[in-house]
Amino acid sequence: MTIQKSQWAMKSLLITVIAALPSLAFAEETLNKGDTAWMLTATALVLFMTIPGLSLFYAGMVRSKNVLSVLMQCFAITSLMTVLWALYLYSLAFTDGGAINGLVGGFGKVFLAGIGVDTLYGTIPETVFMTFQMTFVIITPALIVGAFAERMKFSALLVFMALWATFVYAPVCHWVWGGGWLGDYGVLDFAGGTVVHINAGIAGLVAALMLGKRKGYPHVAMPPHNLTYTVIGASMLWVGWFGFNAGSQLAADGTAGMAMAVTQIATATAALAWMFSEWMSHGKPSVLGIASGAVAGLVAITPASGYVGPMGALAIGAAAGIGCFFAATKVKRAFGYDDSLDVFGVHAIGGIIGAILTGVFAATSLGGVGFGEGNTTMGSQVVAQLIGVGATVLFTAIMSFIILKIIDMIIGLRVDEEQETEGLDIALHEERGYIL
Amino acid sequence: MKMVTAIIKPFKLDDVREALSEIGVQGITVTEVKGFGRQKGHTELYRGAEYVVDFLPKVKIEAAVSGDSLEQVIDAITKSANTGKIGDGKIFVYDLEQTIRIRTGETGQDAL
Numbered sequence: 001m002t003i004q005k006s007q008w009a010m011k012s013l014l015i016t017v018i019a020a021l022p023s024l025a026f027a028e029e030t031l032n033k034g035d036t037a038w039m040l041t042a043t044a045l046v047l048f049m050t051i052p053g054l055s056l057f058y059a060g061m062v063r064s065k066n067v068l069s070v071l072m073q074c075f076a077i078t079s080l081m082t083v084l085w086a087l088y089l090y091s092l093a094f095t096d097g098g099a100i101n102g103l104v105g106g107f108g109k110v111f112l113a114g115i116g117v118d119t120l121y122g123t124i125p126e127t128v129f130m131t132f133q134m135t136f137v138i139i140t141p142a143l144i145v146g147a148f149a150e151r152m153k154f155s156a157l158l159v160f161m162a163l164w165a166t167f168v169y170a171p172v173c174h175w176v177w178g179g180g181w182l183g184d185y186g187v188l189d190f191a192g193g194t195v196v197h198i199n200a201g202i203a204g205l206v207a208a209l210m211l212g213k214r215k216g217y218p219h220v221a222m223p224p225h226n227l228t229y230t231v232i233g234a235s236m237l238w239v240g241w242f243g244f245n246a247g248s249q250l251a252a253d254g255t256a257g258m259a260m261a262v263t264q265i266a267t268a269t270a271a272l273a274w275m276f277s278e279w280m281s282h283g284k285p286s287v288l289g290i291a292s293g294a295v296a297g298l299v300a301i302t303p304a305s306g307y308v309g310p311m312g313a314l315a316i317g318a319a320a321g322i323g324c325f326f327a328a329t330k331v332k333r334a335f336g337y338d339d340s341l342d343v344f345g346v347h348a349i350g351g352i353i354g355a356i357l358t359g360v361f362a363a364t365s366l367g368g369v370g371f372g373e374g375n376t377t378m379g380s381q382v383v384a385q386l387i388g389v390g391a392t393v394l395f396t397a398i399m400s401f402i403i404l405k406i407i408d409m410i411i412g413l414r415v416d417e418e419q420e421t422e423g424l425d426i427a428l429h430e431e432r433g434y435i436l
Numbered sequence: 437m438k439m440v441t442a443i444i445k446p447f448k449l450d451d452v453r454e455a456l457s458e459i460g461v462q463g464i465t466v467t468e469v470k471g472f473g474r475q476k477g478h479t480e481l482y483r484g485a486e487y488v489v490d491f492l493p494k495v496k497i498e499a500a501v502s503g504d505s506l507e508q509v510i511d512a513i514t515k516s517a518n519t520g521k522i523g524d525g526k527i528f529v530y531d532l533e534q535t536i537r538i539r540t541g542e543t544g545q546d547a548l
Contacts, residue, residue, distance in 0.1 A: 221487040223480060282481055292483065329484025342483065 032123035038252035039128045045243025046135035050142050051078055053240050057233025057295070058146050061288075061341050064225040065423025066150045067433035073145045073154070077161055078138050084165060085134045086112055092170040094133070094178045102181040104171045122250055132247060133173075140169055140196045146341030147204030148211045148413075150222075151420050154428050156413045163403045164203065168396055172199055176388070186372030187388035188362055188381065190259070191248035193303025193355045194392040201348025202393050203400040205339060210404050211414050213338035215421065227287055234291035238267055241298045245305035255369075259305040263298065266317035270297025273321025281329075289325070296324035296346050300354030307358055309367025316357045320350050352389055359385035437532035437548065438506050442497045443471065443525040444517040449495050455516035456499065459508050462548075467496045475523030494525065500535055500548055 055074040059067050081089075091109035098106055109115065112130065121129040141161045145152075173195050175182040182194075189195065214222065224230060245263045249256040274293025279285040300320030301313055308316065328345030339345060359382035362368035375381040407413060414420075419427035426432065444452060449466065456464060470491040477490040501509050510527060518524055535547040 218485065221489075223482050223485075223487055282484075282486075284481065286481060288482055333484060 029120060029123050031120060031125065032251070034252040035123045035250065036125060036128060038256065039124045039132055039247060039250060042243035042247025043128065043132040043135055045240045046132065046139065046247065047078075049237050049240035049244065050074060050135070050139045053233050053236030054139065054142055055233065056229045057237060057291075058149065058230075058341055060226040060229030060231075060233060061146075061224040062149050063222055063423070064433060065425055067225065067425065068429055068431055069154070069424035070145065070149060072429060073152075073157055074142045076154075076158065077142045077145070080158060080161060081138045081141060081165060082134060084162060085130075085137050089137060089165055089170050090130050090133065092166070093137075093173040094130075096179060097174070101179055102184075103174070104180070105174050105178050124250060129250065132250075136192060136196060136244075137165055137169055137173070140192075140200050141165060143196070143200035143343055143347055144204045144207060147208040147339050147343040149340040150214055150424065151211055151414050152207075153411070153413060153415050154424075156407050156411055159407055159411070160207075160403060160413075163407075164400065167403065168203065168399045169195070169199065172392055172395065175391070182388050182391065184373075185384050185387055186374040186381070187384050188307050188358050188372045189303040189355065189388060190306035190358075191245045191302045193299070193351045193358070194388050197299045197302060197347040197351030198355065198389060198392050199396050201344045201346070201351055202396045204343030205337070205348065206397055206400040207404060208337055208339040208344070210401070210408070213336075214340065215417060217338045218333075218336070224288065231287055231291050234294055237298060238294055241267070241302075245302060249306060255306055258309070261310060262305055262308055262313035263301050265310050266301035266304075266313040266320070267294050267297040269314050269317030270294060270300065270321035270324075273297075273318045274325045275321075277322050277325040278329075281325075292328065292342070292346060293321045293325065296320045296350045299324075299347055299350035300357070303351070303355045304358040304361060307369050308361040312357075312361030312367050316354060316361065319357060320353050323353050324350050348393075355385050355389050356382060359383075437535055437545070438501055438503055439530040439532040440497075440499045440501055440506070440509055440513070441528040441530065442499075442513050442517065443469065443494050443527075444497065444513075445519065445523060445525060446493055446495045448517045448519070449497070451516040452497060452513055455512040456509065459505070459512050461499050461501060461505075461509060461512075463499070465498045467498075469494050469496045473523065473526070492523065500532055502545055502548055 051074060055071050059070045062070055088107070088110045090112065091107050092105045095105040095108040097104050115126045115130065119126040141164060174180040176187065176189050176195050177183065241263055242260050246256040246259040249259060271290050271294035274296065275285045275290040278289040297317040297320050300316050304312065304316055324346050327349040328342040332339060332342065332345055360366065360378060362371055362381060363378050364370050371381040372384060375384055404413060415424065415427065442452070453464065470493050472490050472492055475492060477488055477492060480487045480489055499509065506529065513527055534543065536543050537547040
């Protein structure tokens, strides 16, 4: 270029940059209808995952005398968490906590103060963001239900869930997504591998150990009473999970598209991996196995969904399918604990596998989008992931134990033997699931 | 009068019912039951937990018949319920003291 032309180019460039500065400096986002439309839909999809997706998945796996108790617990948790989230949990998770913001948020948005029709959170209404996040605080405690199915007191369950959401879920959610300390470490957790799955899985294990085994376990046969429900529920979870993962982008864009694609690939791979593992190990492929494998894949891809590529998803799915198969069958039997519906085996183990492999497959060389803030190597990213996993495991285990202990001392956690034998549907709810 | 109780394989019910109709047995009562004899059960597997299921589904047929037709009835059931494999079932014969038709009040052979 001649000197005149290059000077002209520089001036044009400068003017363009200066003109754009206000929007860069203030980053005034406006409502994006595409993002909003998607997020409204994603919110509905994630709610659908709990009612009735997870509800049916679990309900089919318990004995018929307890089918209603599972549905009741999931429905009640949905309602309770909604109210608590609106009252104060959203504020605790997503506002600035001032001096202790590293650990927990504040009370600035209690009663959803300040959130009106036109309030924005990025490019979507804050109401939509709040409700979307609400569906996460709904499903996380609902997951735990599987660990103590068929023997937990309903009253104790309600108290436990309220306290757990307040003292465990809200802080951990804040750590990862609300401006807390794990976000600062560059921990990559796109849609809730730690916040939702490891959290629920570890709490489930603690609860299963504290409540003790079901009467007769493991000698008495307690086969699932209706696997058709379980498969229907697992299918609903699979479809709904697009809202969970792709919705965590909070926008209708390429990342959401990739999140959807990797979710599908990881889930399918995990389903096949569990199915083939079981086929080789026990001689027959089972429907409960393939459904469980799919859920394991969904869990594992959750933290990775915004960061990995299709082939990374394939690897994560395979690892989760095989890993969770072993955790839910061999390991559980070896240790002898009664985690009735494998909350630990699928959600904790799947979440941990996914969290660690996120650190691996986020690498651009492996098809990912690159590492988190402050991490330049795979090694440092994996370390960050391990910190996230370790912190969540320790915090949840200790806090869940304390909460359960307190409740046990005051009102008791477990139903009595007679109620357990009769079945919770009649004993606690005076209803029968099937009047045939 | 005799009460004939037969435990048979469920899929044989239609054959037995037809055979009994052909020899003039006009009514039977059928119940779904489970049980075992020498036929082994099967195993079921749920997430690594293997259960042995001893009880097998069977069908129980009860028919009130006259003493004269007893041999025919036993013969009809035996032939139609037979598959030659273990688990075909058994027939039990009880003495039947009284039979009453509720609608008309008839008793004995007239009520069969």
